[in-house]
Amino acid sequence: MDMPARLRPVLRAAAVMLATAVAGPALTGPAVAADPIKIGSVVSATGPAAFLGDPEAKTLKLYVDELNKKGGLLGRPVELVLYDDGGDANKARTFATRLVEDDKVVAMVGGTSTGATMAMIPVFEEAGIPVVSLAGGIEIIEPVRAFVFKTPHTDKTACQKIFEDMKARGITKTGMISGTDGFGKSMRNQCLKVIGQYGITVLADESYGATDSDMTPQLNKIKNTAGVEAVLNPGFGQGPAIVTRNYAQLGIKLPLYQSHGVASKSFIELAGPAAEGVRLPAPAILIDDKLADNDPQKPVVAEYKTSYEKASGQPVSTFGGYAYDGIQLVARAIESAKSADPKKIRDALEATKGYVGVTGIYTFTPTDHLGLGTDSFRMLVIRNGDWALEAPAR
Amino acid sequence: MKAILRSRLTPLLALALVMALVPMIAPTSFHLRVAALVWIFSLAALGLTILMGYAGQVSLGHAGFLGIGAYAVAIGPARLGLDPLLCLLLGAVLSGLVAWLVGRPILRLKGYYLAIATLGFGVIVALILHSETELTGGPDGMSVARVTLFGWRVTGALNWYWVSAGALLVGALLALNIAASPTGRALRALHDSEVAATGAGIDVSAKKLAAFVLAAVYAAVAGGLLAAMNGLITPEAASFSHSVELVAMVIIGGLGSVFGTVLGAAFLVVLPQALTAFQEYEQAVLGLLIMVFMIFLPQGIVPSLRALIEERLP
Structure with a gap:
């Protein structure tokens, strides 16, 4: 009815905002x-x-x-x-x-x-x-x-793909650094559930917040853990890019595994040259032009x-x-x-x-x-700022 | 005729009549579900009618209270093994308590500043619901246990229709009684002029706080009902856009009018369903309709129409 004049613009604005926010086209x-x-x-x-x-x-x-x-x-x-x-x-x-x-x-x-x-x-x-x-x-x-x-x-499939690759390379002890966001948490849990089937043990299990800007302390801890042969980073968004950069800055030479959560070109752009050699599972559509001619999914x-x-x-x-x-x-x-x-x-x-x-x-x-x-995932490696199909190590 | 229009019970009787008629003409349980959603959102918006329409205080974070009530019904039975009905009450109490704590400092603010402060509150609640994954299930939400009312397991659209309709009738009766009580008159007085109200011996800050707490309780009960009916709740319930939606329901229907609030809620719940035929233009059509209503019925649907009818009557 007669509300204070100063409130009216707020409420009108709210009504208009609603008009653009409430429902989408169906x-x-x-x-x-x-x-x-x-x-x-x-x-x-x-x-x-x-x-x-x-x-x-x-x-x-x-x-x-x-x-x-x-x-x-x-x-x-x-x-x-x-x-x-x-x-x-x-x-x-x-x-x-x-x-x-x-x-x-x-x-x-x-x-x-x-x-x-x-x-x-x-x-x-x-x-x-x-x-x-x-x-x-x-x-x-x-x-x-x-x-x-x-x-x-699911995340579980990605974990299995990564562990298959580790196993084929004779890696039995890994370090893990995961994001605490929904994606990172869920994938970490799924990975820990299936890791035993591959005879791999986690020696260091670190985490970071989704908006953290430096993961050097956690990575240093993993670096100084004796026996770690590879590092896995379940994460989504900018976190994995920062992990990858810090990883290169610390001069860690172990293989770094990222998840399917970063399977996009923007990850390579964010991580820069540090992304060289990073391995990750990705769906076939990401590398459609690089699929083998006899790949059943190619056509x-x-x-x-x-x-x-x-x-x-x-x-x-x-x-x-x-x-x-x-x-x-x-x-x-x-x-x-x-x-x-x-x-x-x-x-x-x-x-x-x-x-x-x-x-x-x-x-x-x-x-x-x-x-x-x-087999719905392909193991990729980043070479020269682009995806490359990783020949399965046997 | 004017007496009927002005009577306190007219909107209540009209509402009860509509409630009784809808199940007779609704062709499928989908329509009943939409109607039940209208009653539930009306209940949440009714609290805002008391706060905004009676007391003239704005809240842009009201979905936060809805979220508290909804998650109380979700978390209580799942994590603590409590009875869902008890949790509905606990949620209302908790929401009222939070409103009391938050309201004391922020109700000193006026106009835009109050709007921003309440907005901040809503955002904080949504953020907590998003990030406390262990407790709330995170962005994907959590499922809610089925409600048993005195041994009767409430399922199906028709049952929820009657439960939500009953809750709204009780809420509307309460709101109408408050409007006619000394508290209601005090709220309207401070709405018009806080200085004059203080001069008339009204404890302005206590009355504002009471309206805020009451509005929070209404929203929490509505949130609890929403969660229990859906069997699932996500942080979207407490989102900013949801808060704005609630405010819009109050304004479109008519600020301070109980029946208008229900009409506003019906408008905003039913329209998106009716506009799916407009394909990509649905958003634009909805926005246009809201603008038309605000321009031609600036006091809201019910007060504007009532004024029009009263003008024409001898």
Whole structure:
């Protein structure tokens, strides 16, 4: 009513800010005639996770169009019902009920973040509709839920890849320095869980804060620990770049292993010459031009990269690749089930064997709803400021 | 007619009527869920109506209190083995206590300064929820145990619809009674002029603090209900944009009007769902609608319409 005049501008500004912040654009697929097969999706196309969700949304639209150009599935057109949760798990949950109750989708590809996926899982489990999540968290598939699958590899796969490489090089004692952010913590835990299977022991276990600007003391401690043969750095963002720089400054000559969390060109730029010789596991799409000609993933990755870059005018990303694999897995399942019944789609999904995707080669089983092995990662080494495929040491 | 419009119970009866009608016309449980979200966000915004509409104090960090209530219901049963219903009450008490501690120093501030201080508070709560991963599950949030009410396991959209509707009715009745009480009159007096209110013998800082604590309790109860209904809570609940959303609900509906607050909440919860058909332009359309409302109904939907009707009546 009559509030003090000085408050009004604040509140007006707040209302306008809200207008730009509250909700993001959501997109519905093109309306197609004659009883379409509806596939739902909830991704974070706007908001803080937009760098993940935007390529996912574009990829889904692109490949549903492709499917329809080829005559759809089972002779029926495919309709994509796509909603944007703006990075809010609460909104994701609301859209999940909408997909189930109102849109009556037969399968769902999505959940950009682990939080959004976990919020939606109960809705789809209860309705008996299969979900292929695009989020990284291992809790999505462990324990295994009947209707929940996912396409991105987990931290555990990356840890296994790194330890395989260490083992092949005869490294049995390693030092570890991890970030205390969500990514670093989760990967450290996953690594410690599987390290025993490779006969490797951690002699020094250090950590740093996500915004620390100097890791020299921790690295010095590792350097002075007798017997350390390599150092592993689970981390994300600028932390690993600083670790790499400090590592070179201290003149540590041991092999340095980074995680898939830094598998982007900006890491090489941040770490500079210190990055030379750093090893890390990375998905095939990062080095599409360097893959061997007989690599089974090479044609898939090349096709996706060309189509996506042509359609969106933006460089391809790993995240869009997750969505590519998600929609292809569902499309294949519908075709092999010869039915658009959600339960039959689920059964067909679980029976997927050797699907060659952008992210890796998937084989689902009743106990494994990720279906990726360590071969979904390539071991890279940084040489002359660029990625180079590391010939497996045997 | 004017008497009906001015009566204290008219908005309450209208609200109860709407609540009874919605389940009859809602085609699916998705619509019921959206309605339940409207009741829950209305409850949170009602607290702000008391603080902003009655007492004239702004809070841009109110989602922080919502977050406290929500995480109390999440953390209590999961980490301490407490009963979820007890945690809802504990969350409300905790939120009120925090509001009392924080409110004492920051309610001395006025206008922009108060807005910034409350904003800071909200940001701190969101930051703690983000970074205390061990306790809160971090950015991915944590799941919330199912609520049992006297042996009745509350699940399903319809049950949550009635629980949230009941909570809102109680909250609205309370807010309307406060408005008519001496405290309500004191709040409105200090809203108009703090100097005059002090002159009339009102303990201005105590009344402001009371309104702030009450608003925090409303938000915490709403947060607890939200967490329990969703079965999952993320730090997004306490985010700044959420705080702004709550403020906007109060302003769009009509500052100081209980029914208007519910209308404002309904507007901001339902509209994004209705606008998904506009594809990429949804944000722009939503912003435009809010601007149109602010320009043509500057006092908010309900007070502006009421003034219009009263003008036309003999």
